[in-house]
Amino acid sequence: MNSSQRAWRSMIRKPVKSSLLLLVIVTVSLSLLCGMACQNASIQTQDTTRQAVGAGLRLDGNESNRTKRLEETTDKITHQPRYLDEGELDGVYIRKLETAYGTQWYVGADNSFDSLLMDDIEKLAAVPGISDYNVTTKITPVNPVNFTRIEDPDNDQYNDIGGVTLLGNRKMELDFNVLSGNVTVKEGRMIGMEDRDVCVISEQLAQRNSLHIGDTLQFNDCHDPENAPIWEAVIIGIYQTQQLMQPLMSGDTYRSENVVFTDLRFPEKAENETEPCFEHAYFRIGDVDEYDAVKSAVEAADIDWERYDLIDRNGNLATMSSNFHDLEKISKVLIVLTFAAGFVILFLIFLFWTKNRNQEIGILLSLGFRKVSVIGQFLMEALLITLLSFGVTVALAPVASEAVADYLIAAQVEQAEIQRDRDAGKVMFASQQAEQTVMGVNVKITEEMWLFSGAGVIVLIVVSIGIAGIPVLRKRPREILSELS
Amino acid sequence: MILEAKNVSYYYKSQRDKLILDHVSYGFECGKLYAILGPSGSGKTTLLSLLAGLDVPIQGEICYDGKPITTKDLAEHRRHHISLVFQSYNLIDYLTPLENVKLGGKGDPKALLGSMGIGEEYWNRSVLQLSGGQQQRVAIARALTSDAKVLLADEPTGNLDEATAWDVIDLLKHIAHEDKKCVIVVTHSKELAQAADEVIHIGGSTKPNF
Numbered sequence: 001m002n003s004s005q006r007a008w009r010s011m012i013r014k015p016v017k018s019s020l021l022l023l024v025i026v027t028v029s030l031s032l033l034c035g036m037a038c039q040n041a042s043i044q045t046q047d048t049t050r051q052a053v054g055a056g057l058r059l060d061g062n063e064s065n066r067t068k069r070l071e072e073t074t075d076k077i078t079h080q081p082r083y084l085d086e087g088e089l090d091g092v093y094i095r096k097l098e099t100a101y102g103t104q105w106y107v108g109a110d111n112s113f114d115s116l117l118m119d120d121i122e123k124l125a126a127v128p129g130i131s132d133y134n135v136t137t138k139i140t141p142v143n144p145v146n147f148t149r150i151e152d153p154d155n156d157q158y159n160d161i162g163g164v165t166l167l168g169n170r171k172m173e174l175d176f177n178v179l180s181g182n183v184t185v186k187e188g189r190m191i192g193m194e195d196r197d198v199c200v201i202s203e204q205l206a207q208r209n210s211l212h213i214g215d216t217l218q219f220n221d222c223h224d225p226e227n228a229p230i231w232e233a234v235i236i237g238i239y240q241t242q243q244l245m246q247p248l249m250s251g252d253t254y255r256s257e258n259v260v261f262t263d264l265r266f267p268e269k270a271e272n273e274t275e276p277c278f279e280h281a282y283f284r285i286g287d288v289d290e291y292d293a294v295k296s297a298v299e300a301a302d303i304d305w306e307r308y309d310l311i312d313r314n315g316n317l318a319t320m321s322s323n324f325h326d327l328e329k330i331s332k333v334l335i336v337l338t339f340a341a342g343f344v345i346l347f348l349i350f351l352f353w354t355k356n357r358n359q360e361i362g363i364l365l366s367l368g369f370r371k372v373s374v375i376g377q378f379l380m381e382a383l384l385i386t387l388l389s390f391g392v393t394v395a396l397a398p399v400a401s402e403a404v405a406d407y408l409i410a411a412q413v414e415q416a417e418i419q420r421d422r423d424a425g426k427v428m429f430a431s432q433q434a435e436q437t438v439m440g441v442n443v444k445i446t447e448e449m450w451l452f453s454g455a456g457v458i459v460l461i462v463v464s465i466g467i468a469g470i471p472v473l474r475k476r477p478r479e480i481l482s483e484l485s
Numbered sequence: 486m487i488l489e490a491k492n493v494s495y496y497y498k499s500q501r502d503k504l505i506l507d508h509v510s511y512g513f514e515c516g517k518l519y520a521i522l523g524p525s526g527s528g529k530t531t532l533l534s535l536l537a538g539l540d541v542p543i544q545g546e547i548c549y550d551g552k553p554i555t556t557k558d559l560a561e562h563r564r565h566h567i568s569l570v571f572q573s574y575n576l577i578d579y580l581t582p583l584e585n586v587k588l589g590g591k592g593d594p595k596a597l598l599g600s601m602g603i604g605e606e607y608w609n610r611s612v613l614q615l616s617g618g619q620q621q622r623v624a625i626a627r628a629l630t631s632d633a634k635v636l637l638a639d640e641p642t643g644n645l646d647e648a649t650a651w652d653v654i655d656l657l658k659h660i661a662h663e664d665k666k667c668v669i670v671v672t673h674s675k676e677l678a679q680a681a682d683e684v685i686h687i688g689g690s691t692k693p694n695f
Contacts, residue, residue, distance in 0.1 A: 001580075001584060001587050001588055006577075006580070009579055009580060009584065010579050013579040014579055359575065359577075360577050360578075362575070363575045363576075363577055363588075364577075364588075365539075365560075365563070366537070366539060366563060366569045366571075366575070367563065367564070367569070367588055367589060367627075368560055368561070368562075368563035368564025368565065368567075369560075369564075370560050476539070476540050477539040477540070477559075477563075478534045478539040478540035
């Protein structure tokens with residue numbers, strides 16, 4: 001009768017011992033698989049979140065450079081460091097104003113001076129790695145011609161210009177308010193790059209004026225509402241906000257409900273300008289993992305960088321995926337602890353085996369079986385039970401890993417909420433934060449995980465039996481038999 | 486001589502100043518039943534262990550068929566030259582009597598169990614369901630399955646009632662005389678000593694002089 005035959009009989013005919021080992025191995029395998037599945041889910045979710053949030057680069061005008069250019073241009077107009085003459089050059093103008101307080105000099109700039117240059121934007125958009133881009137106009141106050149804006153009845157409107165604000169986008173889906181998740185379309189659709197003379201209005205504005213998709217809104221220049229030409233935009237969508245958008249300045253003209261999203265070139269027409277004023281550009285990076293490389297390539301583009309600020313726009317990534325970083329760490333700890341605890345428990349079980357089965361060992365040795373063969377039988381027995389355990393684990397692992405992942409995420413979310421409650425009133429945010437907590441992950445057990453778990457458990461068993469078997473290997477058969485008698 | 490102890494000495498490593506066996510020499514032949522007698526602690530079981538290859542002497546050597554057994558050969562010696570029977574039967578509890586006998590070697594386990602008076606109805610039961618006498622018979626059957634020429638038994642009747650003990654003594658005599666094996670029995674039993682062909686008396690321990 002060879003080792004495997006003896007191992008099989010021992011396993012079958014000593015069910016309590018076998019069941020105990022089976023339970024331990026199932027627990028160790030399940031813990032390993034759950035740990036790996038959660039870790040993998042965490043990493044995948046972080047990647048997905050990063051990709052979904054869509055890290056990108058934001059291009060803004062450089063304020064210092066604007067001031068410098070303004071001064072240089074005014075010097076050219078006046079040929080002097082002081083304003084001594086009216087004039088206009090490269091979008092900068094100097095006007096002389098006679099007021100009750102005497103002569104005032106007014107220096108202004110039109111859209112062509114303040115705008116980001118479309119040529120530069122397109123150069124950056126062409127950099128490999130940039131998957132998409134958006135251009136956003138400045139907030140443009142205009143006069144509502146055929147509809148009524150939202151007003152606060154308690155507010156004195158004397159100093160307000162009585163308008164609404166337009167926000168032009170090349171692609172509304174890439175507008176910062178939309179990217180942050182604060183603005184979502186409730187009805188209709190967002191504005192695309194091919195659209196012309198269209199708008200998306202707030203649900204409050206639509207309700208106030210009983211407006212529907214397909215209706216036409218009229219706007220004109222708020223500085224001269226009586227005479228300025230009227231421009232029309234067709235409503236293609238109605239949006240809602242999670243929190244009100246932060247107004248640019250005080251007054252109902254700029255309040256969140258009165259913001260009207262339009263196509264990129266509509267605001268300049270409505271304010272009766274000939275040139276657009278592009279305030280921001282946003283470049284979405286296709287593969288977030290290539291973020292640094294793409295950013296370097298963008299910075300190497302041949303444009304006048306003194307004129308611009310390039311801003312990283314991936315701040316939410318860390319926040320959004322922070323609980324998953326924790327989950328990943330916990331999963332790692334779970335794997336390491338499982339290995340360590342698994343080793344200790346298995347070692348103790350096998351030590352108990354060798355102690356408790358001294359008689360069997362002694363008999364086999366007295367019958368001429370080699371020590372290695374006896375330890376081999378124990379190993380074979382453990383491996384047979386391991387095989388059976390894997391069967392049980394296969395059935396339980398998907399449910400168990402899902403449950404563990406849900407539990408860990410729930411714990412993380414709860415922790416985050418407790419932290420938020422603690423911080424309430426202590427931390428001031430520049431704007432209302434959008435909901436940033438991810439509530440679930442897709443837990444999947446891959447073939448690699450099965451292999452790793454299987455190999456890990458087998459290694460644990462071999463090592464545990466090897467070490468627990470050392471006393472047996474060191475003893476002489478007579479010593480073992482003496483212990484029996 | 487099939488088995489010899491030549492000038493063998495032994496002490497426990499924990500009690501180096503106390504010799505259990507002091508330069509003893511014995512020879513054993515096939516076809517005879519030997520009884521080793523002596524008071525407790527005199528080294529009877531130790532001598533049996535050395536003859537069985539379960540341990541090695543501190544001094545002297547054990548020879549099988551004229552050749553000394555080296556440390557390397559111990560497992561082979563136990564496997565092919567020696568059969569062992571213990572006082573406490575020493576059957577593996579998760580194996581049936583038939584399977585326990587199969588562990589011993591190549592002989593026909595069923596025939597052996599039959600010849601030992603173990604009915605077929607017991608062959609596939611748990612060994613724990615057998616009586617002490619039955620278990621000892623199974624142990625002897627296991628010892629006989631190998632084609633070893635030497636059967637060593639340590640107090641084989643120690644746990645048996647008188648009638649069963651006589652059965653076992655007859656069995657051992659039969660094995661020695663009919664099967665022409667060398668049967669060496671360590672015992673306190675006077676009956677067994679009287680039944681033996683040769684009786685070896687082992688005395689108490691002495692101080693080592695090497």
